[in-house]
Amino acid sequence: MPSGTTDRLRASGGPSEHLLLLLNDHRVMTTDQLARATATPARTVLYRLEQLRTAGLVDYDRPGRQRGSAPHHWRLRPAGARLVTGTSPADGRRPSALFSAHAATITEVWLAVREHGPAAGLTLTGWATDRAGWQEWDGPTSRWGGTSVKRLTPDAVYEAVLADGRAVAAFIEVDLASMTQTQLRAKLDRYRAYARDEAWRGRFPHCPPLLLLTTTAHRAVTFTRNAARHLGETSSAPTYGRRLVDDFDLIAAHGRLVVAAAGCVRDPARAVTEHAWTLTDPEAPEVTLTAICTERATTAAAAGPAYQRQEAEAERLQRDEVLRRIRVNPRPLLPLLGPAAVDLVSYLLDTRHDPADAFTPRLDADATLDTLAQWWRRTPRSGVDTPALGATLTRLHHQGWSHQVRQLARLAATGEDRPAWYAAAAHLARRSLLTPAEHHRLHDARSRDAAQAQVWSYWQPPGHRDEATPVTYPQWRDQQVTAEWTHLSWWQRQRTDPTALAAAFDTEHLTACARCALTIPATDTGDCPGCHHTQRLPHEQRHTVTPLTDLVAALLADATGHPYQA
Incomplete structure (x- = not known):
């Protein structure tokens, strides 16, 4: 075997190496196809091929005949495959006539889309045949666990860009009338599984359509009609004559398998330039390859925002579910973030917020809760982001707490003295935020006189029930003091002050709220109706209750001079 040609190819490559690379990519090519692919005269190409054949790098066959004008079908030999790839995928055996004719036809389709595609608005950017174009993916998980590896083996994978720059792709199948409709239907099942499993995601801009090139128009129509029945479809292109309603339609159309066939496999240039493609919709006219690719690109462009909205909605639902679980049970956050952060989170997750309420602090709740949800879903949580998040939430808690303290101070500055404001001051003194329900009621809280009137409205003296005119x-x-005074002797009346009797009567029958000093009958054992406090003081000690102005002054001093630390 001469080694000079091989040595020169290893050293400098050149046109002969280009021929070897083309044969490696396309498996089988005729002399004319190699001449067109390299833009070189056929005689020059044939001369180089004969040199390569003499060097044992290539060989040829003439499918169906060995004499006459049948074209040479060139292929790599193992030595040629090793030279260009470092391995030897070629086994050196003479291929069958059907294989050579089929491979050469696929190559002719490649030349047709390369030569005539730009004029039709399709510029070839990728072409993969044989194993280079095979698609493998993991199928759905079975009920016993694990996944199954599936494989799709198109004759070629075609990738191009439209005139407007949008990328498109398609699967090419070549049928030389050697497959029955049953075999074609089995092939269609694999494409259907590929589309159903969305195996094209991340690899192609849309689900590539299945484009079958066959021998006759009748055979193409038969295939598309059988495909329509097998797929259960009424239309091969959802955007033809039907308006897409919502995101679900857009996404379904984007991932839908479009099937078309053309009966011009002997003249693939027609399939690129003419209205030669039959769709699965029997009422649809024949369309061009450009129209099919344009429809796919348009569907992909329309589905892009739909995917974004779908992903955003899925993210929102996951976020809401995380926040819902935290709202139901925030206790797991306590050892991680601290009490102030947990109090803030509980406040922000309350659904009764009113932005118009002056007590509502401006804390950018959405961004804060988004950060919290992302942190909670992150596994494992690092030792850096948890303290940082806790510090941020604590700072926001102090900001919101200080805001509510200042708002309560503004209410107290009006000079009014409402029992509900005492409850708010006591709540804030515990370093806790007022809930929306609590601070919503502060503006319309009852005055002290109104609260005291409510106390007496439900009071009835013993022995005076069911009277038409209630006794205050x-x-x-x-009445009771007068009766007691009447029963005293003259000497006792001279030494007893009726006012003292009334004060003693009040001490026996009245108490005072330990928080707001509201007067409450001793027989009333419920919470204070003004501030809902449970503790009571003797009536004569009601003056020892800390005034509201003093409570608010202490809160203001704490808010301005001592930021809360978790």
Whole structure:
């Protein structure tokens, strides 16, 4: 075997190496196809091929005949494959006539889309045949666990860009009338599984359509009609004559398998330039390859925002579910983030917020909760982001707490003294935020006189129930004190002050709220109706309750001079 040609190819490459690379990519090519692919005269190409054949790098066959004008079908030999790839995928055996004719036809389709595609608005950017174009993916998980590896083996994978720069792709199948409709249907099942499993995602801009090139128009129509029945479709292109309604339609159309066939496999240039493609919709006219690719690109462009909205909605649902679990049970956050952060989170997750309420702090709740949800979903959580998040939430808690303290101070500065404001001051003194329900009621809280009137409205003196005219506490007290005074002797009346009797009567029958000093009958064992406090003081000690102005002044000093630390 001469080695000079091989040595020169290893050293400098050149046109002969280009021929070897083309044969490696396309498996089988005729002399004319190699001449067109390299833009070189056929005689020059044939001379180089004969040199390569003499060197044992290539060989040829003439499918169906060995004499006459049948074209040479060139292929790599193992030595040629090793030279260009370093391996030897070629086994050196003479291929069958059907294989050579089929491979050469696929090559002719490649030349047709390369030569005539730009004029039709399709510029070839990628072409993969044989194993280079095979698609493998993991199928759905079975009920016993694990996944199954599936494989799709198109004759060629075609990639191009439209005139407007949009990328498109398609699967090419070449049928030389050697496959039955049953075999074609089995092939269609694999494409259907490929589309159903969305195996094209991340690899192609859309689900590539299945384009079958066959021998006759009748055979193409038969295939598309059988495909329509097999797929259960009424239309091969969802955007033809039907308006897409919502994101679900757009996404379904983007991932839908489009099937078309053309009966001009002997003249693939027609399939590129003419209205030669039959769709699965029997009422649809024949369309061009450009129209099919344009429809796919348009569907992909329309589905892009739909995917974004779908992903955003899925992210929102996951976020809401995380926040819902935190709202139901925030205790797991306590050892990680601290009490102030947990109090802030509980406040932000409350659904009764009113942005118009002056007590509502501006804390950018959405961004804060997004950060919290992302942190909670992250596994494992690093030792850096958790302290940082806790510090941020603590700072925001102090900001919101200080805001509510200042708002309560503005209310107290009006000079009014409402029992509900005492409850708010006590709540804030515990370093806790007022809930939306609590601070919503502060502006319309009852005055002290109104709260005291409510206390007496539900009070009835013993022995005076069911009377048409209710007796007030002062009237009842005066009656009881008068009766007691009457029963005193003259000497006792001279030494007893009726006012002292009334004060003693009040001490026996009245108490005071330990928080707001509201007067409450001793027989009333419920919470204070003004501030809902449970503790009571003797009536004569009501003056020892800390005034509201002093409570608010202490809160203001704490808010301005001592930021809260978790």
